[in-house]
Amino acid sequence: MYDDVDPFIGTEATVLPEPSGIAATWWWPKPQVGNTHPGACYPLGMVSACAYSGGYPTGYGLYDLSTEGVPTRLHDRAVTSGFTHFQQSGTGAIRKYYNYFRVTPMIEPLDELDRTWDLVSEEAAPGWYAATLDNGIEAEITVGPKSAVHRYRFPEHPSARVVVDFSVGGLEIPYGATLPLRARLEAVEPGVVQGEIVVEGVPLSVYIECDADDWRQMLWYDRRLMPAGQRLDLDSIRPSTLRPFGLMWMGTASQGQSVEVRMGFSLRGVDQARRNLHKDLGELGSFSTRLAGTRETWRGLLDAITVDTEDDVRREVFATAVYHSLLKPCFAADESPFWSHKGPFVFDVSTMWDIYRTQLPLLTALMPHRVVEFANAMLTIAEEEGNLPIGYRMARGSDRFSRQGSALVHTLLADLAHLGLHGIDWDWAMVHMQTDLRRSYGEEFLLQGYAQPMSHTLDLAYGYWCAGVIAQLLGDTAQLRENVEMAARWRNAFDEETGLLRDSTYYEGTKFNYSFRILHDMAARIELAGGDEAFVALLDAFFGFGAEPVVQPGERPGLEEMRAGYALGRFEGLNNEPDMEAPWAYHYAGRPDRTAEVVHGIVHQMFGPGRGGLPGNDDSGGLSSWFVWACLGLFPVAGQNLFLLHPPAFASARMRMARGELTIVADGFIEPTPGGPVQYIRSVTLDGAPVESSWIAGSELHQGGELRFTLADTPGDWGRTHRPPSTPRPTQGLLP
Template sequence: MLKSKLYLFVLILIIPGMYAQSPGNGYTDLVNPFIGTEGAGNTFPGAALPFGMVKLGPDSGDLLSNSGYVPDEDIKGFSHTHVSGTGGGAKYGNILVMPYTGPFELNGIRSAAANEKASPGYFSADLLDYDIKAQFTVSHRVGFHKYEFSGDATPGLLINAGSLLGEGHCCDENQELIGSEIQVISDSEIKGYSRVRGGWNKGGAYTVYFYAITDKPAISSATWKGEEISTTQKSRYNSGEKTGAFLEFDRNMKELNLKVGISFISSEKAKANLEKEVPHWDFEKLRQESSGKWEDMLNNIQVSTKNNDLKTIFYTALYHTMLMPTNRTGENPYWKSELPYYDDYYAIWDTYRATNPLLTLILPDRETQIVNSLLNIYQHEGYMPDSRSGNSTGRTQGGSNTDMVIADAILKGLEDIDYELAYEAMIQNAEIPPGGKQETNGRGGINKYIELGYVPAEYEPEKTDPSLHTPKLYDRAGTRTVEYAANDWAIAQVAKELGEEEAYKKYKKRASNWANLWRPVETEGVKGFIWPKRRDGSWVEDFSVEKYGSWGNFFYEANSWEYSFYVPQDVNSLIDSTGGKKEFIKRLDIFFENEHFKVDNEPSFFTPTLYTYAGYQYRTNERIRKIIEENYTAQRDGIPGNDDAGSMSAWLVFNSLGFYPNAGQDVYIITSPHFKEAILDIGNDKELILKAENLSDENIYIEKVLLNGSPLNRAWFRHSEIDEGGEMEFIMTSRPTDFGTKNLPPSLSDKGLK
């Protein structure tokens, strides 16, 4: 952590249903976990630690929400596993617990909620139907429940081993219960498991085991299987129907504490996790510890501004970048390894652009663990994953973007990584067809990409995939081609770092393959777009640059307006292809002003910085400010799209600090500083201090930048220039200047690059 901790003691106006004042009285007080729970954000509001395995929170409504939480809908219980910010079919929602009063009613236990509060590591709600105050906090693998009963009815506790999110979701993305088990061991102990498959990644089966202990004995208990309730059977197992148990307590009991340990190995391991991590019954002590761990994490960046809303937006965004992936080291049911094991990469197609570079910058040790986890998966399964959840790799959305993560790591000097092994994994992506797992591993259509220099529009399954008999028209051929080209540049850079000169030349050449799909058609006054091409080299005529795609289409989650800007490895060549800098700036202006820019999805993340590549940094600055001001707020709907494991949030963090990474490279583009001062802990007792002199609502433009007291004379910098810390000073003014008009950011095709 920073040697000189600058704590911000800020008086926060507590709005019912939005905040709970956390015990840390510091940066955690600036976090509002409800931001993103409404609108498109899909963020998880419950209790979790940084990268924690337990994510304990409410499951509401029809149980189709990705995060479990649906505002203003009845709560059906509080489960221990969730993801945050994701789209598509829901995942997890395992081991659901719900307190109640009065007689037990199978399938009828639910409650309206009020006074919901959340802070890092904590969640609470009043369950109105039962007069219960429910509070939750966590350790890494244990959920701690505290229930206060106000009424006179008999208190009860439901534990549902068969509950899950996403049953009945469309598009083959539903979760399906395979089996569950419940066993009442004593009047205060219950164990069991939930075994589930499916969800967004169409993943294989995963099992969540649990061990639960109450601090007071139950006076009676019962179990159920399907619709059958028994007061005599203490153990229930079923391969299809749900199982669970309910406990009833003394009518005079007013408080009940419950600890639930989970594991992906066994119930015994869940019990061991519980006993090791939370050997006491002190709820407030654990809450303080949880808040303290978040305080240490959030303290990695200290910002100074009088705008309290901006602080809340910023620290909530920083918080969201640390919820996933999930650290499950020691909890891998498939193999043992000395390397770390992380799950819930959901998905690297989203996170490689900003989240992974942010962790590389402020949590390099954590990012090192994440990279080693990817290599661990490669060693045992043959490919690094693009997405992975429930211990199952599934659904590569575009390119093999772990290549970008590896390049980012080696170029920015992360240590304790076997880069020879990483290079081997990258070559596996780039050269070996994934056979029957075209949508899961590596690069689908790689043989045709190697042969033709692009993935053709009439994409054919590899012959090694007998389950697919007919060609799929388009099937993300555009997305794959341009992303494979960027991935090839990542491989080229790693090859060069490792002294593989011939491989460097090979993949550098392949990094220009995006141009093979560049067609000089004109629309809205601009010329040239990425366009579908057949195997014989002819263009597909029935195509629109505005067609937004998904699975099976030419583009994934974007259109040609967006992907025709995606050449991060060689923006100079892209500018030339559009007709030069003047035409390129015109194209960018039309892109933004005619609303082709999609703020709610990742393919446009890097586009606002492209003005800087043409020498117009002030336009990058203006666009970034407008995007933030119009789309990010401190309200519950304050994230413009699916947060995607913190991706939308990481974009906000970087750009409000004043720079943004070109992922997979060691280059940062200067964007739009929003804080008068920011101090970043970049590891090993090193600090990067950012200052914006004269910053105000009027003074939003950059006159010049000083790096360690010397003029930078360009609107970009390399990681090596800040990796030892130092000070970067932005001198702000009220009008656009010539800052950034010379010494433009580097591109693959720069003269002198061999």
Template sequence: MIEKPNELPNVAQVDPFLGNAESDLPSPEGIAATWWCAKPPVGNTHPGASLPFGMVSACAYSGAYVTGYGRYGLSLSGDSPPVMYGEKEALGIAHFQQSGTGRIRMYYNYLLTTPLVDGYLEARTERQKLVDERAWPGFYGGRFEKSGIRFEVVATEKGVRHRYDFPTGVEPGVVVDLSAGGLLIDEMRTYPQWAEVDILEDGSICGQVLMEGIPIKFRCHCEGAEAFLWEEDDEIDSQGYVLSLERQKNRPAFGFGFRAEGVSRLELSFGFSLRSYERAKMATESSLSLEEAAIAAAAKWEDVLTKIEVSGGTKEQQEIFKTAVYHSCLKPADFSDENPFSAKDGPFFFDLSTLWDAYKTQLPLMMTLWPERGSAFVEFLCEVAEREGGFPVSYLMDNVPDRFTKQATGLCHAILEDARCRGIEADWDRVLALLWKTSQSGKGRKGRFGEYARSFLATPLSHTLDISYAHFCMARMARSLGHQVIHDKAAALSVHWRNAFDPETGLLREDSTYYEGENWNYSFRFLHEMSERIGLAGGAKSFVSLLDKFFGFSEAGHGERLFRFEGLNNEPDMEAPYAYIYAGRHDRTAKVVRRVMQCQFTTGIGGLPGNDDSGGLSSWYAWSACGLFPVCGQAVILIGSPLFDTAVFHLRSGDFRVVAEDNSTDNIFIKEAYLNNRKINRGWLKMSEFMAGGELRLVMSAKASDFATEALPPSFAP
């Protein structure tokens, strides 16, 4: 049995089971008791094996909502999720999983692999209790209780390694179901559109299955075993099996078995490609043992997890933090050189499943710590825009782009300007040209960008904020590149966010729907003209009054329709705690941020307040626990209330260190701040100050001070 690599200190602190089940959080205290759940209180993470931003993952499969792992059925409200299975069960090990999403209509879980006892093929339909689970970054293992079969899986580059240890005296075998996909819930299954499979001369099996329009080519090798093909329960000829649409019900499968006595262990090596069998074959070729492969996977994760180092806090807080960084680095899935549409080498990503959440915190974290991956991501977005005529709001492993247009619009404009602000290398003239072209013609003109250009308003009203901000981002990029015409036109279109607000209330208008929230939850989003937005609310005092009602510091007025903060159960208002800084009330930000980290995160399977959404939630914690928060699309980093005594970001230009002196559970307020030993009295940093490396020293206190009451973050006029 493979042992956990405790000699890798960061890997040892990660718990991949954190957030797998319904929330079991500390009792809410103070204002936290007033917050509400818009979505099911469950993290929807899974413990499966994956590499950092890995192309492939592998996890036990029960068919449950939403990753295919676990016990829950479909849940869309803020109530406890319905229980689908009385105990944790599994049919086998499936490949490709989402991470922490909600209902996204794309659930993968392909090539379900089930160990067999004495060739008993029906085992692929028999769910077994799952016990003795173990997981750490890159590795996942456990035991099927009824059969006694122990399994271990390790993620590799574009593949997965499996090991199955069978009880003594049984004939070991394994079956791989080509027809598996999606969840075992109505309308959430995925069926192959076409497949082929063949046994090669070396005894390995290769083939491909077309899922959601994507050709997944694979090679599977099992040293020393005999290979088989089945259709339903019947063994079939190994030469060139092809599945037609009419024969989907026949459940094609392949597998391996040993008929020699004394064999109790079976090891499989999977390789995948979206372009060629040769690439899939290369992904299975390795001289490493499974133990060595597990060490190699863990070492890759250790390199990733050391990019931010923290000290201080409790052991539990350290575990939550390292697991948050781990969850922040699972997606997007890097499919470089595997573009199934252009068949060209180069950067390519899938699983932009919840981009409307990830763009605020997760992608800024990725681009900050791995600028080379940021460059690849920018190139990928441009390739998509050139090929499909528009930038995506989501991008899943299928041939139907932008399934989620009701959630948001124009997010890539903010993502790309944010990348430029962080110094990501790219052909920015090309980027700007694509942003402008796709916004003004084609899909843009026919969609909400066109609606906005005609009426200076787009519905739902949150899209008005999206598109106004998108034009601001294009204007800033054009200004930096010297494109005056684009700057002037984009700047003129960036001001109409005002049309979404009700000047009587200082909030977004109520005559609109709001995705997974209400008008209050979207009313405190960061805009480029924050001073104007605060003025629209009646000034700083009135703006703070609204925020106080939102977070629970005060109650609604007589007859006032109030909706509270979602407490990070959902992410539409994830930046709202930091909005106080724009009104000179850093002390309020400190109270809210510390209360969120105290009451909404913990260790264990119930450790998250809501869907992790591809790391969007976890990356909020990672930033906030270090005392910083990004403003996506602006060259600004906000200062919060650090949980740890020291946090060090290892950046390309040098380390940036946040030091919190006299930090404690009670000392949550900043008394004084020093940037590179020079005193500052502002609750924000320039991006250039952060990215260059240096030290931010914060002197903490139990009493609120006048810190950051006057030097407010910049407000960018067009």
């Protein structure tokens, strides 16, 4: 799968074939761009590195700030002013610490440092990025877990330079550029420089080695060179007092001369940054050895999922989705700058709302030990900062996304408890889970039985249910009874006359987008809507069955255009996250055939190859991991130990699960085409035993085995009677 990945997918505005069928009725309110970047990344690593144009939001690319519709161009061609570190992946926002330590190879004078060069060519693969500038300099970058290694090849020139700018980061858009609050920089010895900047209260340290032994090493301030060996200390930097500063190596370059710059990073000082670099590079410490190690790690992970198809394009799109699912969050053990003890630390959790339904379950299958580490990091943040984070980046303060959701870490903890994974102190977890449910709008939920927006009522009720799983595991019957009672308050969010959520101000969507979430008691949810037929009718209207095609927002859409689109009450077609689980709501009403039709439309019309191959922001892999599961014929119900089944998008697949290898086979499979016919499930077996229900317990599927689907071109009776469980009270039968 490694050789099939195209890291450029999603880096430019959406370019997909004109949709047909029900897919043509879905409306996209959010930016029509993946917001990914092709830079060098290590799986779940702390560091990324990429060409820097200042574009929104990763620092790479062509676009200005964009929150709706087709993104507006900032540049008319691919350009760069150098190569920066720490990029988001697929999100719609940025924090201040991104894109610092810009490395710029030059044959121009230092005064031209802030200019841009055209990118004549670009190449990328997992863990590797390469570009050629229009001045003839060739650049390559690779990364380790906490390091980056740059290699530059110069044309013949009497005054070549490698310049590292410590002074600015962020983006080249209005109010997007940032500066450090404090900084220090010192030359340690020839070829070695170290320093630290403080951004948003975070001390970001770097230790740098350069192998250009015969070049001069200099610090510079305000583009003036400083004597060798001098130290630069800036105790208070303000926008009015900022002058650019950094370091430089300069010398005569022979034709094709190669210069390596090796950088170790830490949030705990330059000594740890040095140790991180040397640990990442090993004894030989070269670009080639680091690249080989990173490639080997990527190959091992990407080979954990394989699919069978003769269509190279479909394999590429799938492999890239797996790759994008493994970039974030950033794991940085022993690196917290906010507390001194060792232990797990993660950042770029951007955000739980984006990743809890699909990406974290995928990581649980592929790397269960890392997900336990992630869970413990979340619990440590709760202990140190007061609550379980909704989003967490490399900045103090975890609760910065309160409008998105609440109690979402609870779903992950419930799934880990169901699987019986070791390494979590469940008494400790229970304390923080219960405390978290009572903060801010949790108080409103306690006092009046609901919280605004109404989607938070669903979050909190489900959070109580997931905490009930832990209470049951611990044998705390009193806490379990209380949580079951609180979990039943999901009903307060719904209007029984419409069968939909009550009117409220919803985050990035309307009540329609949130009305079909998979709850813990879907049987009661369907009854509230008037029964199976009424519920299916609501779903059919939401997914646009029988509706006319819609026109998507264009560039800089106006308020009235957006209001008219939202008024449709339509599915977002994976342009955004609020309704990504809604296709499987049909399962609970005995209509898995409808799920098959909707998922088919998404998989084969909303994703494609090339830079415009994503329908919306990838959001740290939330979108890509949805695609991975959908292609495999599985959908994880986060927190409930369930996988819902639907027709796979490949004839066969193999996947590493938490406790074994799963082989997926689709008998009767026909290679699909966009807008082509849908296939339906006629029967399913697991290791030869019939599966009459439209679901399988996660604790069973994670053991591995052979999951065999028999497909046909018309629906049958499979899944109509044996529906997924509705469990108002967590049941012992779902626990291992």
